[in-house]
Amino acid sequence: MNTVIWWIRRDLRLFDNPTLQTALEQGAVVPLFIIDPQLYSSVSDRRRHFLLNGLKALDHDLRARGSLLILKNGPPEKILHKIFYASHAVNIYAEEDYTPYARQRDNKVAHSLPLKLVQGQLVHHPMTIRKPDGTPYTVFTPFSKTWKALLPAGLKTLPAPAEIPFPEIKLPSDPFPSAESDPGFPAGEQQALQRLQAFTAAPCAPALYEYASGRDRLDQEGTSGLSPYFHFGILSVRQAVAAARQASTAAAAPGQHAGAEVWINELIWREFYISILYYFPRVLRGNFRKQYDGIVWSNDQEHFQAWKQGETGYPIVDAAMRQLEMTGWMHNRARMITASFLVKDLLIDWRWGESWFLQNLLDADLAANNGGWQWTAGTGTDAAPYFRIFNPVLQSRKFDPQGDYIRRWLPELAHLPSKTIHTPWQTGSTVSGYPAPIVDHKAAREHTLHAFKTARNEQRRHNDRSI
DNA sequence: TTTTGAGTTGTTCGA
DNA sequence: GTCGAACAACTCAAA
Numbered sequence: 001m002n003t004v005i006w007w008i009r010r011d012l013r014l015f016d017n018p019t020l021q022t023a024l025e026q027g028a029v030v031p032l033f034i035i036d037p038q039l040y041s042s043v044s045d046r047r048r049h050f051l052l053n054g055l056k057a058l059d060h061d062l063r064a065r066g067s068l069l070i071l072k073n074g075p076p077e078k079i080l081h082k083i084f085y086a087s088h089a090v091n092i093y094a095e096e097d098y099t100p101y102a103r104q105r106d107n108k109v110a111h112s113l114p115l116k117l118v119q120g121q122l123v124h125h126p127m128t129i130r131k132p133d134g135t136p137y138t139v140f141t142p143f144s145k146t147w148k149a150l151l152p153a154g155l156k157t158l159p160a161p162a163e164i165p166f167p168e169i170k171l172p173s174d175p176f177p178s179a180e181s182d183p184g185f186p187a188g189e190q191q192a193l194q195r196l197q198a199f200t201a202a203p204c205a206p207a208l209y210e211y212a213s214g215r216d217r218l219d220q221e222g223t224s225g226l227s228p229y230f231h232f233g234i235l236s237v238r239q240a241v242a243a244a245r246q247a248s249t250a251a252a253a254p255g256q257h258a259g260a261e262v263w264i265n266e267l268i269w270r271e272f273y274i275s276i277l278y279y280f281p282r283v284l285r286g287n288f289r290k291q292y293d294g295i296v297w298s299n300d301q302e303h304f305q306a307w308k309q310g311e312t313g314y315p316i317v318d319a320a321m322r323q324l325e326m327t328g329w330m331h332n333r334a335r336m337i338t339a340s341f342l343v344k345d346l347l348i349d350w351r352w353g354e355s356w357f358l359q360n361l362l363d364a365d366l367a368a369n370n371g372g373w374q375w376t377a378g379t380g381t382d383a384a385p386y387f388r389i390f391n392p393v394l395q396s397r398k399f400d401p402q403g404d405y406i407r408r409w410l411p412e413l414a415h416l417p418s419k420t421i422h423t424p425w426q427t428g429s430t431v432s433g434y435p436a437p438i439v440d441h442k443a444a445r446e447h448t449l450h451a452f453k454t455a456r457n458e459q460r461r462h463n464d465r466s467i
Numbered sequence: 468t469t470t471t472g473a474g475t476t477g478t479t480c481g482a
Numbered sequence: 483g484t485c486g487a488a489c490a491a492c493t494c495a496a497a
Contacts, residue, residue, distance in 0.1 A: 132496080137494090139473090139493085382475080382493095387478085387488095388478075389477075445478090449489090456490090
């Protein structure tokens with residue numbers, strides 16, 4: 001019987017795992033996770049703990065099937081060489097990862113070891129979603145049309161293997177570092193599957209069926225809360241799509257059907273931005289649209305500090321930033337509001353915000369995070385026009401009408417009535433312990449419109465000259 | 468090659 | 483209070 005290595009990176013799951021499936025077809029399997037200092041030294045404690053607890057849960061699930069997880073610390077290539085020869089393996093299987101770092105790392109490993117990559121992170125490989133002329137899409141809607149057209153009607157997902165044979169050798173694992181558990185995002189595949197089930201299971205599936213409008217409400221649990229699980233592959237996106245499709249078919253009302261489709265669209269957005277990063281890695285360095293390269297940012301350190309700490313004086317912005325600080329997660333609507341505020345009210349380079357989110361979000365995904373920030377800034381693919389600037393007060397009144405979200409994360413404002421909680425500066429007296437607005441929205445908006453317009457005009461003049 | 472229609476998530480202004 | 487237009491003309495996808 002042959003031995004192969006299942007090099008686990010971002011596929012911490014047994015259900016619907018084509019990489020594991022392929023490895024099992026070859027023989028006995030060594031499940032291996034390598035803690036790469038390059039990747040994990042800059043990660044927040046909360047995120048590291050979520051990953052470690054996910055690994056512990058995976059080890060537990062593997063042991064129930066006659067296997068176990070080998071954990072190693074160090075540079076992947078070096079570790080792989082050791083384990084490969086120590087276990088007399090014939091192949092290494094890994095789920096393909098599309099970030100520039102991952103691709104470079106895997107190319108290097110493949111030079112000296114038989115590394116086989118399997119597509120499992122996405123529903124469709126970036127190479128398969130392209131325009132008829134072979135070039136990549138840069139607009140979401142046609143991308144999503146092709147994505148949906150390629151989706152098989154009866155989307156089949158793989159069951160978890162009943163048995164996972166481990167080779168008859170001794171391979172020492174490094175000890176599992178201790179990690180605090182997170183009640184907001186309990187780690188492990190069982191937890192993820194339960195959450196998916198609760199979100200999509202017909203006939204109730206209230207959150208999914210109400211998703212078209214419910215996802216925008218900051219004061220309600222209208223979103224799936226699955227993003228951290230998707231990021232580490234604790235839950236398969238294919239499985240999520242299959243569940244949503246099933247719920248969509250079982251929907252009793254047209255509105256319910258729409259809710260499920262809107263959620264699937266969100267999953268497609270994720271693949272869209274992964275595809276954008278795959279074809280245009282330069283988006284990590286700067287604007288997708290170069291006509292905005294000349295924007296003169298304010299980049300005020302004190303303003304940036306206030307934004308990070310949730311002390312801007314705009315309750316909805318501050319509530320959201322505190323939610324991020326305290327939980328490692330932020331509601332999607334709140335991400336747009338805080339991002340718009342940083343870029344268009346404070347006129348701070350979107351890359352500063354991108355980096356803060358990347359450090360602090362449990363679900364931080366290089367591609368989706370970058371895509372989201374560039375969308376907000378108006379510099380990205382299919383982005384919001386630069387003159388579309390969120391008004392933090394209107395957004396607050398619209399998506400947190402009673403102010404419950406603000407009260408939850410800003411206890412110092414909890415005593416304010418719904419009418420004034422969105423604009424505490426209008427109460428006449430100062431609220432003790434809460435700052436006055438650090439900028440005036442109207443004035444900031446004018447300033448930003450001018451800065452963006454100037455950058456565009458400069459660019460245009462430059463282009464005219466060069467012709 | 469040229470032409471045509473469309474494009475995540477908003478806000479403000481004036482009728 | 484409600485509604486449509488303007489914001490700024492642009493780029494992309496597809497016929």
